[in-house]
Amino acid sequence: MAKDTTKNILLRLETGLAERLQTVASVEGRSVSDVAREAIAALVDQRRQDSRFSELLEENLTRHEESLRRLRDDG
């Protein structure tokens, strides 16, 4: 990625989940955002380990590799 900045996150969480995140953050002495990011990353990892999803993605990227490479960069 071009920039190495951390984005603010705005999460729509159920009250129960928000409270659990708050508890974990308090116990570990971290911000709620940090704990939330870690939880989201775990879910993203889970998705990346889904064999059907990742197989389709690899096939896709291989099939369109040349086209994607030639797409112009962001202005």
Added chain:
Amino acid sequence: MRYLGPYDVLAVAARVLRCPSEDVVRRTELDAIERVLDGVRMTSGLAEAAGVLLAGLVRARPFDGANRVVSVAVVLQFVTLNRADVQLEPVADVDELLDRIVSGEAGHREAAAFIRSRLEHHPVTAEDLQDDLRIELLLGEETLMQEWWRGTDMYERFSDPARRVIVLAQEEARGLDHTYVGTEHLLLGVIAEGHSIAARVLSPLGITADAVKDLVVEIIGRGKGGTTGSIPFTPRAKSTFEYAWGEARARGAEQVRPEHLLLGVLHDRDGVGGQIITKLAADIDQVRRKLEERMNYRERSEALVAGMLTEDTGPTWTTYGRRHHLVHELNAVLDENERLHEQVANLRDLLRRHNIDPDS
């Protein structure tokens, strides 16, 4: 349709950017992705949904630096998950579209039209159908406790033949030992009801009860045990009712008829019913066109009778009764006319099969 969730999008981004998941989470505008995905969920067709996804991601720029390539990769993954592919070549055209989206000259409609023109659908396989069924059941489990559709008020909007379709669909599900009523059972219900325009359109196209049932059994199999009491509808079946009611209203009908239900099944191409029709008839659009032709013809005839009656006198209970009676009579004549046409068409086919020109 399989919609993407935020984790799917982030997983694609992490793979394209070749970075750990925590990095992509830290550097991405998550709320922007959520907003775009909310917009995608409001759509129904694949090209429209992909257009909203592409235009939304390109404009919101949630992926810093490599936004264009990640956005396109996300769209490719979304389309592939829905058994299709998008041709990116020539890439210059894609770049031009993305430029226009960034500058605000193009929106999701133009993006959808672009994708539609480059969309290639993959043939449906038995594995796809089984996968769909699994997903329908997973979704169904979440809603089984809810009342079907929107409660009894909606059911009252069904005509008697449409109610028979529902009852027959439940019987078909029960006969197959299935514990749910899906779009495939609704299709069987429409066929089993037998008297509607919908049933008459399906039969000559080879979409018969036996053919549909064989395909359901071959692909999905029978259930494991007998079911008693009311059988719940899958979310796709409920969406079919919603769509049917929308079609009925758009066509000025006061009640949902079997043909509206079939339009609903045809609309949901990813549903098991829609996919079985695609498998049997090859061209699902042709089925819809034939159905709409018949419906339009029937509606014009009914409107003609209604118009003639209201020209004579004002709307009174007497004219309402006469209209009802005449429309009923008209439908019987039209039914007979269609039946005769079908017989003539069958005879002509038979002659052709024996190398006899029916017009000679």
